[in-house]
Amino acid sequence: MTLHEAIAESVREQIRRGELSVGDALPSEAEFCDRWKASRAPVRQALATLRSEGVITGGRGKPPVVCASSLGQPFDTLLSYSAWVHSIGRTPGQRTLELALRPADEVASANLHVDAGAPVVHVLRLRYLDGEPAMLERSMYVERVGRLLFDFDCDSGSQWTYLQSRGVRFATASHVIDAVAADPVDARNLGVPEGAPLLRQRRTTRDPDGDVLEFHDDRYLPRAVSFTLNNTIDSRSALARATPGSALDL
């Protein structure tokens, strides 16, 4: 772990442990330098990282101040449901309803960027939060990745962790968040009436070369899960509004 990472992590740790709460001021940069026997560069890099995460604010002349109690989520917890649930101290669960190798239909070929008819792995999974259904996950994988899933007990642990252990390298993801009415499949599995509002997160995950690895259509029960964002005037947010015409692609 590099020095600036260690500094940033120590601050996050202090926030997690409650030693720093919202509104508290952090030590000055000079103080950090003394404590860590470091120059300003790594200290400032650590503070910049925390700032971009929306954890602290502060301006010229004023010491940085903790401005968010909920820490931003690292890349993996936004992509892995299991990792996320664990990270907030709850109990995940899951039941795989379908695992199939099928020729790509129109939707699959468009989202995975493969030829129509190419083999594609479809997965339908129901995800639980503390034993209650919370999300229905429709995912599709390019054949290269999806075939690994047939060697995996999908109900046992984290698919994400498993795929990484088999050499799949996830690098970037694009998310589109909107609302949708529960279709018959959603309704039956999530235990809501047909047409009930669901929070939908669609995402495309790619490897370092930009090739698509998977596409998800996750539908959450709004009473169980929502998305949050903390925003500061001097930081452009990664989250953006969009209209359907806009490109969803990388």
Place this chain on the structure above:
Amino acid sequence: MTLHEAIAESVREQIRRGELSVGDALPSEAEFCDRWKASRAPVRQALATLRSEGVITGGRGKPPVVCASSLGQPFDTLLSYSAWVHSIGRTPGQRTLELALRPADEVASANLHVDAGAPVVHVLRLRYLDGEPAMLERSMYVERVGRLLFDFDCDSGSQWTYLQSRGVRFATASHVIDAVAADPVDARNLGVPEGAPLLRQRRTTRDPDGDVLEFHDDRYLPRAVSFTLNNTIDSRSALARATPGSALDL
């Protein structure tokens, strides 16, 4: 404008103009230093900014690469509907349905952090996108801010711009995004059946001292508006999933 801001903006400008598209490599840091007659510090700061916005990626040994065509939105376009619509080259519209000064009920006092019964300004506005209804906005303001709205023609321009011109200083905002069923008011104004799924964005905006200025409950037609996010493995995202138990507060 400082040097690193100018460098970052010039890259964003090149992306907007199409001189740089997805997958293109940026010049090396040394090249930037030469062109701008600058040291590595401002160049690296500019690249770090772009990276945190999800615009570029790239690792050690490789030059940075453009990885998102849709630029992240600055603070104001996430808060001002008018500013956002303008920024994507469409035509905003709005009709104010209600503007009222009322004693704070339970919801208002909880979200604005004022005493129950304290005066609060409520606004109900229908927002259009290219002439079509796209969002219903329920907002409430603390009295200090809201009273300024009575001197303002709410259908004329940007409320956000107006309030800033009157000295209101917005600094931070917390957003919670989920889905909700259209209630009778939503349904009538947005032209959808009651119970139809809507994308809801609730937000609390504060001034630099952390005092709450306004609270919004914006409900979007999913077919008109969604939220997007680009995510990279080496950047914690400001967006986070949450369960209702989690704090929505700063």
Place this chain on the structure above:
DNA sequence: CACTCTTACATGTCCTAACAAGTGTCCGCA
């Protein structure tokens, strides 16, 4: 021709140093 190894180049990390600019305190003066 295929493979490995060297090497040039890129970025990541960290340092010292200096000046600019905003904030808050404290002291003197009216």
Place this chain on the structure above:
DNA sequence: TGCGGACACTTGTTAGGACATGTAAGAGTG
């Protein structure tokens, strides 16, 4: 007591350099 200004302290910005580490291309070898 109240106010303004000097001053100490803070963070922001930039310069210039050093070394570590990952990438990719080219040289050399089998």
